[in-house]
Amino acid sequence: MGEVSDAFSIVEVKEVSSGGTLVAGLPDVGLVGAISASYLVKRLEMQEVGYIDSDKLPPVLVFHDERPTMPIRMYERDGVVVLISEVPIPAALMPELAKTVVGWAERRGLGRLVVLGGIPVPNRIDIEKPGVIGVGVLDSDRELLKKLGIEVLKEGFLAGSYALIAKECLRRGVPCVALLAQSYLQYPDPGAAAAVLETLSKIIDIEIDVKPLLDQEEEVRVKLRELMRRTLPVVRQAQKGYEYTTPLMYA
Amino acid sequence: MSEDEFFRVFERVRREVDRMFRELEELVWGEERPMFDVTRRCLEPLAHVREEEDRVVVTVDLPYVRRKEDIDIRISGRDLVIEAKMRRSVQYSTLAGVYRDVSFDTYRKVIRLPEDVEPSGATARFKRGMLEITIPKRVRRFRVRVE
Numbered sequence: 595m596g597e598v599s600d601a602f603s604i605v606e607v608k609e610v611s612s613g614g615t616l617v618a619g620l621p622d623v624g625l626v627g628a629i630s631a632s633y634l635v636k637r638l639e640m641q642e643v644g645y646i647d648s649d650k651l652p653p654v655l656v657f658h659d660e661r662p663t664m665p666i667r668m669y670e671r672d673g674v675v676v677l678i679s680e681v682p683i684p685a686a687l688m689p690e691l692a693k694t695v696v697g698w699a700e701r702r703g704l705g706r707l708v709v710l711g712g713i714p715v716p717n718r719i720d721i722e723k724p725g726v727i728g729v730g731v732l733d734s735d736r737e738l739l740k741k742l743g744i745e746v747l748k749e750g751f752l753a754g755s756y757a758l759i760a761k762e763c764l765r766r767g768v769p770c771v772a773l774l775a776q777s778y779l780q781y782p783d784p785g786a787a788a789a790v791l792e793t794l795s796k797i798i799d800i801e802i803d804v805k806p807l808l809d810q811e812e813e814v815r816v817k818l819r820e821l822m823r824r825t826l827p828v829v830r831q832a833q834k835g836y837e838y839t840t841p842l843m844y845a
Numbered sequence: 846m847s848e849d850e851f852f853r854v855f856e857r858v859r860r861e862v863d864r865m866f867r868e869l870e871e872l873v874w875g876e877e878r879p880m881f882d883v884t885r886r887c888l889e890p891l892a893h894v895r896e897e898e899d900r901v902v903v904t905v906d907l908p909y910v911r912r913k914e915d916i917d918i919r920i921s922g923r924d925l926v927i928e929a930k931m932r933r934s935v936q937y938s939t940l941a942g943v944y945r946d947v948s949f950d951t952y953r954k955v956i957r958l959p960e961d962v963e964p965s966g967a968t969a970r971f972k973r974g975m976l977e978i979t980i981p982k983r984v985r986r987f988r989v990r991v992e
Contacts, residue, residue, distance in 0.1 A: 719904070719975050780893050781906040781975075812908035812974065816935055819880055819891050819906075 601690040604698050606644040606668075612703030614673030615798055618695065619710045620755050621682040621825040622832070624783035625818055626712030626775055627756075630790045631678040633807050638800070640669035640676060646694070650687055656680050674798050675704060682824055683755060685831035692758035696768055706735070706769040708797055709756040710790050712777030724776035724789040731763045731770040739771060742796045747774075751839050754832030771797065780826055782818040784811040887951040888935065890927075896959050899984060905976040907952055909933060913971045918978060920964040925956040927976070 619631025634640070645664035655662050665681040683691055699707055713727065728744040729752055730736030739746050752760060756772045763770035773793050777786035788804035795802040807814075846854075880889040892905040909931035910916060917928045934948035958980070966981040 719972050719977060778906075781891055781904075813935075815906060815908035815974070816888070817937075819888075822891060823880070 601650055601687060602646050602648045602694040604644060604646050604694060608641065608643040608670075610643050610668070610670060610675055610702050610704075611673055614670075614675055614704055615706050615708055616675045616677060616695075616699045616704045617708045617710065617794065617798070618677040618756075618759065620677075620679045621821060621828070622755055623712035623714050623779055623829055624777035624781060624786055625822055625825060626777050626783055626786045626790055627710040628678065628680075628821070629782065629784055629787035629807075629814060629818070630710045630794070631676050633787065633804075634674075634791065634794075634802065635669045635676050635678060637802060637806070638671050638674070640671040640674075642667055643670045643675065644668045646677075646691070648687065648691075650684070652681050654681060672800065674800065680821075682821075682828040685828055688755050688758050688832075692755070692762045696759060696762040696766060696770075700766060700768050706771065707759065707763055708794060709759050709770065709772040710787075710794065711754075711756050711772060711774050712779075712783060712786050712790075713774040714779035715776045718776060718778045718783070718786075721776055724783075724786045726773055726775045726789050726793040728793070729760065729772040729774065731760050732767065735769050735771045738797070744773075744793055744796070749841060751841060754829070757832075773797075779829070780822065782815050782822050784808065784814045881947075881949060882953065883947050885951070885953065886947065886949050887928075887953040888949045890929075890952045890954050892927075892954050892956060894956060894959065899982055901958055901960065901962060901980045901982060903956060903958075903978045903980070905952075905954060905978075906974065907971075907976050908974045909935065910952070910971075910974060910976075913969075916969075916971060916976060918967075918969060920958075920962065920967060920980065923958045923961065925958055925978070925980070927954045927956070927978075928952065929976075 617631060617634065619627035621628045645668065646666040647664055651665065654665055656665050666679045669676045677695065696707065715721065726744065727747050728739040729747045730739050736746055752772065760770050760772055773790050775786035775789040777783040784807055788807050791802045791804050890905050890907055892903060895902045903925060905927055907929050910929045911932045915930040919926045929952045931950050934950040936948045961983040962980040963983045964980065967978060969976060969978045
């Protein structure tokens with residue numbers, strides 16, 4: 595079973611249950627989304643249910659435990675589907691990927707999208723435990739965030755890959771929440787990923803023990819240096835500077 | 846030319862050649878440039894240079910470095926050299942290629958600063974594995990009177 599768009603094809607290797615939540619973590623600011631989503635897959639021992647492919651992605655195949663895998667994969671457990679990418683998505687491909695993923699989630703009857711990421715702060719070095727802010731696309735999303743005690747973004751811009759996903763959800767009326775932790779821009783930030791996961795656990799109602807992630811923080815930072823370096827050009831293209839911009843006051 | 850002077854000049858030329866190679870490498874490889882040096886058993890840390898009006902702020906991510914005493918920072922002209930000892934060595938045993946069977950126990954990074962600086966005014970702090978170095982720019986200030 596699969597979905598095909600102009601640039602991307604989604605291939606399901608196992609049936610995905612409907613009514614659940616799609617959690618997406620793509621390489622972006624501080625690799626927060628990528629670290630948290632991949633940790634979630636490992637921690638909850640999720641099963642691979644499919645992958646997304648495109649001729650326009652970097653020409654790579656990833657090996658884990660001797661097995662070749664596609665760089666963009668989907669996993670599932672107990673109604674939570676997680677989308678991870680081990681390659682930064684070129685900015686030019688992101689609008690098409692956002693449309694493909696949101697369209698697929700809608701057709702599969704996944705109830706809500708939750709996008710995990712970081713929001714860069716210049717004084718991250720002085721922040722012991724990063725704060726997390728939520729962005730709700732529909733009224734129901736913002737109500738959910740407030741009910742769970744998650745601070746909601748009131749004014750500001752969202753930029754980059756998760757902005758495109760949120761925009762597509764807004765266009766289609768698909769429930770979508772973005773959880774963004776205060777993070778470093780250019781360094782892998784497992785501390786921010788842990789903060790995002792603690793907030794996510796309230797939304798998906800599954801306990802996520804982040805202690806092993808925090809214990810391995812230094813290993814993650816050393817081993818993801820190359821991926822972080824490859825991701826930075828994509829972050830720059832995503833016009834993240836918008837997130838420091840005040841929107842129009844009287845709009 | 847005395848022997849001492851000869852070696853000083855030789856050392857300066859060697860540093861300049863090193864710098865030119867680094868710049869060339871950066872130009873040719875870009876993001877494909879390896880972030881390790883197998884012969885020196887050192888890793889290249891991620892670093893970022895931020896230029897402010899009167900100072901340059903450099904941050905360097907140094908996981909596995911515990912104590913500030915294990916960090917060596919030198920400024921020579923516009924070159925900032927950072928070396929740091931990790932508390933444990935790092936191995937990439939599951940990866941193929943040059944990484945395999947090599948353990949890395951230090952970091953080394955050479956950064957070409959964007960402007961002339963005043964090394965004597967430099968300060969540094971080290972917090973949770975993140976090094977932040979602040980170096981004042983060498984500026985000559987003039988006051989302009991408004992008439």
